[in-house]
Amino acid sequence: MSNQNLVSQSEVIMNLKDINLSFGGLKALSEVNLQIKKGEILAIIGPNGAGKSSMLNIISGIYVPQKGVVEWKGKIRKKIAPHNIARMGIARTFQNIALFKGMSALENILTGRNILMKRNLIMEMIYMGLGRRQEEKHRKKAEEIIDFLEIQAIRKTPVSRLPYGLQKRVELGRALALEPELLLLDEPMAGMNVEEKEDMCRFILDVNEQFGTTIVLIEHDMGVVMDISDRVAVLDYGIKIADGTPDEVRSEQKVIDAYLGAG
Amino acid sequence: MDWWFFLEVFVGGLLSGVMYSLVALGFVLIFKASGVFNFAQGAMVLFAALTFVRLLEMGIPMLAAVGITMVIMVILAIAIERIVLRPLVNQDLIILFMATIGLNYFIEGMAQLVWDSKVHVLDLGIDEYDAFEIGEAFINKFDVYAALIAGGLVLVLSLFFRYTVIGRALRAVADDHQAALSVGIPLRTIWIYVWSTAGLVALVAGAVWGSKLGVQFAISSVALKAIPVLIIGGFTSIPGAILGGLIVGCGEKLAEVYLGGFVGGAIENWFPYMLALLVLMIRPEGIFGEKIIERV
Numbered sequence: 001m002s003n004q005n006l007v008s009q010s011e012v013i014m015n016l017k018d019i020n021l022s023f024g025g026l027k028a029l030s031e032v033n034l035q036i037k038k039g040e041i042l043a044i045i046g047p048n049g050a051g052k053s054s055m056l057n058i059i060s061g062i063y064v065p066q067k068g069v070v071e072w073k074g075k076i077r078k079k080i081a082p083h084n085i086a087r088m089g090i091a092r093t094f095q096n097i098a099l100f101k102g103m104s105a106l107e108n109i110l111t112g113r114n115i116l117m118k119r120n121l122i123m124e125m126i127y128m129g130l131g132r133r134q135e136e137k138h139r140k141k142a143e144e145i146i147d148f149l150e151i152q153a154i155r156k157t158p159v160s161r162l163p164y165g166l167q168k169r170v171e172l173g174r175a176l177a178l179e180p181e182l183l184l185l186d187e188p189m190a191g192m193n194v195e196e197k198e199d200m201c202r203f204i205l206d207v208n209e210q211f212g213t214t215i216v217l218i219e220h221d222m223g224v225v226m227d228i229s230d231r232v233a234v235l236d237y238g239i240k241i242a243d244g245t246p247d248e249v250r251s252e253q254k255v256i257d258a259y260l261g262a263g
Numbered sequence: 264m265d266w267w268f269f270l271e272v273f274v275g276g277l278l279s280g281v282m283y284s285l286v287a288l289g290f291v292l293i294f295k296a297s298g299v300f301n302f303a304q305g306a307m308v309l310f311a312a313l314t315f316v317r318l319l320e321m322g323i324p325m326l327a328a329v330g331i332t333m334v335i336m337v338i339l340a341i342a343i344e345r346i347v348l349r350p351l352v353n354q355d356l357i358i359l360f361m362a363t364i365g366l367n368y369f370i371e372g373m374a375q376l377v378w379d380s381k382v383h384v385l386d387l388g389i390d391e392y393d394a395f396e397i398g399e400a401f402i403n404k405f406d407v408y409a410a411l412i413a414g415g416l417v418l419v420l421s422l423f424f425r426y427t428v429i430g431r432a433l434r435a436v437a438d439d440h441q442a443a444l445s446v447g448i449p450l451r452t453i454w455i456y457v458w459s460t461a462g463l464v465a466l467v468a469g470a471v472w473g474s475k476l477g478v479q480f481a482i483s484s485v486a487l488k489a490i491p492v493l494i495i496g497g498f499t500s501i502p503g504a505i506l507g508g509l510i511v512g513c514g515e516k517l518a519e520v521y522l523g524g525f526v527g528g529a530i531e532n533w534f535p536y537m538l539a540l541l542v543l544m545i546r547p548e549g550i551f552g553e554k555i556i557e558r559v
Contacts, residue, residue, distance in 0.1 A: 086447030098442035100435045111435050115447035117428045178446060 010038045013182065013214060014059065019068035021054055021238075028054040029065070029238045036182070041208050041215045043225045046235035047258060052218045053095070053186065055235065059216060060092055060184055061085045086115050091180035093171045095187045095218075099159045105170045106155040109142045112177030145173045148210075149203060165196035172203060176211075183207065185217040189224055197221065201228050222259075226250065234258065267399035272520050273513060278406035280512020281413045282475075285468040286485055287492040287504040288417070289461045294498045295437045296457040297348075298356055302363040305486025306370035307462060309478075311336055312469025313374050316383040316478045325387075329466070336462030337455075339370075344454045352450075371483055382479040387470065409471045416467055417505060420460070424501075429456060437499075491539035497552025506550060511535045 014036040021029040029051045036042055036059070044052050057063040058070065061080045070077045072088065080088070091112075100108050117138060146155050149169050154162060159170055168188065175183055188204065189197045205228055207213050219225050225232060226246040234242040234249060236258040242249045249255055286308060293301040314335055318328040347362050389408050394401040424430040435443045436453045444450065472482055488511070496507025519531040542549065 081449070082444040083447050083449040086445065092445050094441065094445075098439045098445070100438035100442060102434060102438050103431075107431065111431055111448075112446050114428070114432060114435075174442075174446065 010040075012036065013038045013073055015069075015071040016058065017069045017071070019055075019058060019065045019070075021051075021058065021063060021065045027238055029058070029235075032068075032235070032238070032240045034233055034240065034243070036214060036216060037231075038214055039208070039212055040230040041204065041217070041228055043229040043232045044216065044218050044235060045220075045222070045225055045232060049237075050235040050258075051238040052235055054238075056092075056184055056186055056216070056218055059182075060090055061088075086178055086180075089178075089181035090184065091175035091178040091182075092184035093168070093175050093186060093188060095190065097164075097167050097171055099167055099171055099174070101160040102158070104156050104158055105151060105162070105166075105173070106142060106146065108159055108170055109145055109173045109177045110138060112174035113138045113141065115178065142177060145176050148176075148206070149173050165192050165199070168192070168196075168200065169203070172200075172207075176207065176213075179211075181214060183213050183215045185215065185219075187218055187220065189219060189221055197224060204228055270397075271400035271402065272516050274400070274402050275406065276513035276516030277509050278403065278410050278512070279516065280509040281406075281410040281505075282468070282471060282508070283485075283488050283492045283511050284505045284508025285413050285416070285464065285471060287489040287496065287508055288420075288501065289464040289468065290486075290489055290493055291498065291501055291504045292420075292461045292464065293457055295501075296433055297359075297436075297454060299359045299363060300498070301461070302360065303367040303370055304461065304465065304489070305483040306367045306374070307336075307339075307465040308469040308472065308486065309480065309483040310339070310370050310374040310469075311462065311466035312385070312473040312478045312482055313378045313383070315466060315470055316385045316473060317378045319385070320383070332466055333463060336466060337459045340455050340458035340462055343458055344451060348454055349451065367483075371480075375480070380480060382477045383473075385470065385473040385478050387474045389474070391475065405475070409475075412467060412471060416464065417501065420464075421501065429453075433457065488535065491535035493549070494539040495542045495549060497549025500549070500551035503549055503551030511538065514538050 012035045016032065016034045016036075019029050019032040019034070020027075032051075032055065034055070044055055046052050054063060058065055061070075061077070062082060062085075064079045100111060103111065118134060143155075146152055149172065151166065151169055151173065154166060154170075159167055162170065172185075172188070185204070189200050192200065201224060204215060204217070208215055217225075217229075229246055231244065232242070232246050232249045233240060234252075234255050236254075241254040241258060242252045244252075286304065289304045289307065290301060293299055293304070311332055315328055315332045318331055319325065323331070343366065347366055348359070351359055351362055389405050391403075391405045393404040395404060395407065396402075424434060432443070432448045433453055433456060435446070435448055436450060440450060443453075468485075469478070469482065472485055476482065492504060492507040492511050494507075495510055496503030496505070515531045515534045518534045519528070523530050
């Protein structure tokens, strides 16, 4: 919440207008408007099945809404191939950890720099020196991220052997390796204990502050959401019922009803 | 017991096992990257060997023939990605498997339509009957060279997977499609790389097998020998494919020589499958395979 005043005046980097999404006859989102402002931490919350994940998948370009417009930095974004999302500067983590199980923590983070690496097989194979120089450059950046996330001790450990909380941290590291403008976190604290949650909160705030990364997150833990977000958008049955600062949202009657199951 | 003879059979078995490993390697590459059991690998071996031998018969020098065949295998890989894999993306793996069965017949037919179905002699310049003498044992020279070629190929492949950007991207795709996409790795390009690599392995396997047996239709059925190798070594492991091949090669030769007499011979043909069955009962994922852990 530190830079909240700055955020409220800053530019909109993604503007989602009148988003409608349905799967067959099932309406997941209807007429949702949402703006993502540069440098903010935006939380999308709501009861189960409210359309949070659908919204995140629209932001990340995996789903294309049947009706509505997605503007990315002032330009209308058309359907994009899933592997090109990273190139737009959008990185993400997954609800069920999706790490490269066969690799070490360091290799996972290095792989996150995939789009920043030149891939020239012949050069890599023959002029090992040139390949090595590139590797060293990216390796340095990866080590910075490792220091930042305080996972020095496990950098060479295969990720499948790490405890859950650390796996989530490595996944965050891999997303950061992309040097994204917009970072999407799908339930970054699900299944964590209190200590792990506190660590994760601190990293999210630090990423936002130190790198200026815009962050959109989905989270169930209301306490956490209210603590770290600059702004909260609430979805219920595919409709946006509230959007504002944590305090504004907390006192909104519709939100209370949605969470208590009334109305 | 004649130990020199035992050594001869043992080493002979190891060396012929390397040839099985070569075929199994092609399967492992594609299975690792996409989870698809590529039934057409045997047909690819046949196609590569036929293309190679026909180019040689046209009087093209060997290195150039290798190069041209490789280019053709890459074109084949691109075509397979475009025509077979891309329309079936996100389908069940069993459907992709069925597609590779179709692909198998298509490639077999095409190989013989474009080239022909005669038996061709492939001479790599190594005398097939020459042997090294170690003590009182004879070790076939050709088998030794074949093993060296296979070993070199495996070394190059492991370096490629371990140290190059593309190699790392390949491993990333093998581990998690969704995550690979999220860091900007295009699955389609990766599939083309994988199938091309499998094509290169098919060419090496085809050349080695072809010069031993003659390039003929029967080569495509050596792929069947790869199945026990894969079960024993594990479907997802390159070292597993090598070790599995050695176990199968050694096992079948030793069994033929030392047990064959008791059960009337010709056990070489079924022994590997029995071995595979045993492994399945004790360790279903194979010796080097990824352990299958189901969460409940």
